[in-house]
Amino acid sequence: MNRTHVLPTVDDTRALGAGLAALARPGDLIVLVGPLGAGKTALTQGIGAALGVGEPVTSPTFVIARVHSGGRVPLVHVDAYRLGSMADVDDLDLDATTTESVTVVEWGQGLVEQLADEHLEVRLDRRDDDVRTAELVPHGPGWERRLPPP
Ligand SMILES: Nc1ncnc2c1ncn2[C@@H]1O[C@H](COP(=O)(O)OP(=O)(O)OP(=O)(O)O)[C@@H](O)[C@H]1O
Numbered sequence: 001m002n003r004t005h006v007l008p009t010v011d012d013t014r015a016l017g018a019g020l021a022a023l024a025r026p027g028d029l030i031v032l033v034g035p036l037g038a039g040k041t042a043l044t045q046g047i048g049a050a051l052g053v054g055e056p057v058t059s060p061t062f063v064i065a066r067v068h069s070g071g072r073v074p075l076v077h078v079d080a081y082r083l084g085s086m087a088d089v090d091d092l093d094l095d096a097t098t099t100e101s102v103t104v105v106e107w108g109q110g111l112v113e114q115l116a117d118e119h120l121e122v123r124l125d126r127r128d129d130d131v132r133t134a135e136l137v138p139h140g141p142g143w144e145r146r147l148p149p150p
């Protein structure tokens with residue numbers, strides 16, 4: 001799993017998500033950073049499919065968070081776009097806890113980092129030619145070890 005990726009198609013973005021799912025463990029926090037349409041939800045779809053959740057992952061914009069169980073590990077998919085603060089995702093009273101799940105947060109930078117000791121930041125961007133790019137930025141030794149040296 002390289003730290004930088006060029007993603008010409010949405011399937012490339014989903015494949016990157018599948019690769020991240022293969023590295024993911026219960027309790028992991030993955031924070032997706034990037035502008036509108038960069039592919040945050042598409043990446044989460046790839047994570048969910050590879051974890052084996054038995055349903056499509058759609059944008060949680062109007063529900064803040066959704067739990068997808070039935071896979072190897074539950075996937076908690078959070079959209080923090082309209083949240084001013086997030087003391088604790090567990091306060092959302094989801095039917096899963098973040099220690100047992102892989103938690104993926106769109107628009108969560110600056111809000112969710114305190115939820116876990118470490119997290120993986122995925123910086124998605126949209127180039128002028130519409131090709132997406134991704135950079136994986138580990139925060140903490142666990143994610144650092146799971147990725148190749150920069
Ligand atoms: N390489 C690519 N990766 C991801 N999405 C792509 C790519 N190329 C085209 N697309 C399209 O761009 C859109 C990306 O939407 P997506 O909902 O994943 O973005 P998002 O970052 O979650 O947006 P939002 O900020 O609104 O939540 C989809 O319609 C998708 O089909």
Ligand SMILES: [Mg+2]
Pocket residue numbers: 040041042059106
């Ligand atoms: Mg989205």
